[in-house]
Amino acid sequence: MEFTDFLATTHRVNLEHVQFHPSHESMDLQESDKTSTNIDKGMGLFANGSLRAHQLIVRIPPSCLMSAASVAQWNNPGLVKCVEALRCEDNMKTHERRVILAGLLLASALSESHELSDAVQWVPYMRVLPSLDSINTPVMYKEGSLELRLLSGTGVDASRAAKLNKLQREYNELKHAFSFLDPQGKELAEKNADLSFVSFDRFLWADAVFWSRVISFKSAHESNHLNSDLHMVPLIDFANHSETPEMHWRVDPSDTSISLFATRDVQSATELHISYGEKPNSELLFIHGFTVRDNVHDCVVFQAPVVEAFGEGDEDAFVAQVKMHAMQLLGVAPLVRLKRGVDQEGVAKDGFLGRLMLETCGILDEDSLLVMMVSVLDLSDFASLLESEELQREDVLEMFSGYSLLDVLLLRVWTVLLDLVESRLHELSESEAHEEVGIQQEGGMTRQRLQFVEILRDGHYKILTDAYKLMGNLQAEYSQREDVVQYLTEMGQ
Structure with missing residues (x-):
């Protein structure tokens, strides 16, 4: 039949x-x-x-x-x-x-x-x-x-x-x-x-x-x-x-x-x-098993870079556990998504995270910004709040918006993201350099698969290079802010 x-x-x-x-x-x-x-x-x-x-x-x-x-x-x-x-x-x-x-x-x-x-x-x-x-x-x-x-x-x-x-x-x-x-x-x-x-x-x-x-x-x-x-x-x-x-x-x-x-x-x-x-x-x-060229929904995904500003050794596991638990209570996956940037007219501007999305040209959505800030914050400043079993998104946003060292925290966000993006770009460049000759020699099913992988890589390159430039600019800008300079000076004494 x-x-x-x-x-x-x-x-x-x-x-x-x-x-x-x-x-x-x-x-x-x-x-x-x-x-x-x-x-x-x-x-x-x-x-x-x-x-x-x-x-x-x-x-x-x-x-x-x-x-x-x-x-x-x-x-x-x-x-x-x-x-x-x-x-x-x-x-x-x-x-x-x-x-x-x-x-x-x-x-x-x-x-x-x-x-x-x-x-x-x-x-x-x-x-x-x-x-x-x-x-x-x-x-x-x-x-x-x-x-x-x-x-x-x-x-x-x-x-x-x-x-x-x-x-x-x-x-x-x-x-x-x-x-x-x-x-x-x-x-x-x-x-x-x-x-x-x-x-x-x-x-x-x-x-x-x-x-x-x-x-x-x-x-x-x-x-x-x-x-x-x-x-x-x-x-x-x-x-x-x-x-x-x-x-x-x-x-x-x-x-x-x-x-x-x-x-x-x-x-x-x-x-x-x-x-x-x-x-x-x-x-x-x-x-x-396929990809779409110029996919408007394309993004590059990283695992949450859960780090502690001052923690060392045995503290790392505890810090990671507390922060991952906080993300779970907030209803956000421990992932950071870098998206295709849009002009400022296309970015929501309402609220604390909306203003940050505007600064990043929409490359980072609200959840990714929240994940990054929780990932890099100094746990000693927020331990009692993050260990709460009744943690609400509004509580965390209020905590961040009123944080006296907010610019310092955001400088950490841009710096960590810059390192992640640079590392991923290096991986892409290394694999491309090694395989460039072989791509042109393949045929049949392998060539079809290579086309789809090529589209994936092209999209990632575009997102990552745009993010690298933006994070570099934000890092340079925030490092010159008065409260950041004062903080770094005091820490260096």
């Missing part, structure tokens, strides 16, 4: 207004190199005839959704045992993901067998999903490969390593449960992972397919009618991303169907995109 038959015949999906076929896009490897090459975007959705704004394009019924609730109802004895073994009552989203992974692994295995099972109906969907070799997410990059080496300095290389370690631990935990999925009924050989029905590579494939395609229904509609949050949605999950999409999806909570509607008038044969959200290139690459 073909995928379109799976949709139209098995699930009664009306495909009158939409076509499904491969999508390609012409892209440049480098901005300075205007030689274009064709990028394989996988499958895509296209308008079958002209569409009007707000027109219903296609509706996917509940029977065509793959969720934890639907997978658990498949008539497969091995799957029943697997789902029970995968049960994770402490975290419902983790449980939903693991059950969907089991469904993907079982259905993909059945595409090569003749077993009769409810999972068999999903085989046409499995056959059009990307193969392991065609997935472009960094987790799939081979160790020592050119594309992986060029991730150095982007932060994505560290995220990749952390995720691979996490997935390896999870695989070791779950592989016995997955052994129940074996259609031949063979049990997992406990001491030999090579004999497992689900290999680590297949587990990586299922995880990559899940994260790059899953839709959270509850993110769009809170309803007691939704038994599951996370859903694989055949057809809609083949819509590619655009910052100016031709359509959007909407969930009907009364029956959990999901539909696509046109956002504007569209001509026949136009590719139909949805938006994956306001994501930076690092996130698009990490989850979906």
Whole structure:
């Protein structure tokens, strides 16, 4: 059975207004190199005839959704045992993901067998999903490969390593449960992972397919009618991303169907995109395997540089613990995001942090400014407040705005940021110098991956060089302020 038959015949999906076929896009490897090459975007959705704004394009019924609730109802004895073994009552989203992974692994295995099972109906969907070799997410990059080496300095290389370690631990935990999925009924050989029905590579494939395609229904509609949050949605999950999409999806909570509607008038044969959200290139690459040139949502992310102005040795761990706890109570992640700068007209000016955002031309948002100030402050001045279990954002802002050494604190912020930015720029420059020749010699899938990594690096260079110049100027300005000069003079005596 073909995928379109799976949709139209098995699930009664009306495909009158939409076509499904491969999508390609012409892209440049480098901005300075205007030689274009064709990028394989996988499958895509296209308008079958002209569409009007707000027109219903296609509706996917509940029977065509793959969720934890639907997978658990498949008539497969091995799957029943697997789902029970995968049960994770402490975290419902983790449980939903693991059950969907089991469904993907079982259905993909059945595409090569003749077993009769409810999972068999999903085989046409499995056959059009990307193969392991065609997935472009960094987790799939081979160790020592050119594309992986060029991730150095982007932060994505560290995220990749952390995720691979996490997935390896999870695989070791779950592989016995997955052994129940074996259609031949063979049990997992406990001491030999090579004999497992689900290999680590297949587990990586299922995880990559899940994260790059899953839709959270509850993110769009809170309803007691939704038994599951996370859903694989055949057809809609083949819509590619655009910052100016031709359509959007909407969930009907009364029956959990999901539909696509046109956002504007569209001509026949136009590719139909949805938006994956306001994501930076690092996130698009990490989850979906592609990047967008001149991405307006791009940013560079650092871990909070939790430091103490005067603390040494054994004090470091305590200082870090107190500050990280304070960030948790404030509801901010211990991350600093450097964004693309905007002109002053585009920066909010209200409040204490608003004025600081104006000084940084919007490169730092409010949360990042707050994280930086908590990270570098002298704990002895604020220990009683930061150790409070009832810490409120307003309390901290009032504390900072009335702090007699505020300019000194901000000088520390600009100085620490300048060091972080300089270090990241050095990493990018070093990796580029080492790999420049190899980039021009690669072809096929590797060249396509290199294009996406190149776009990521270009965006990071632009953000970091702008931030380096700005932080240098702010450091020079604040170091000359009267209260800072007086403070530094007294400290030097």
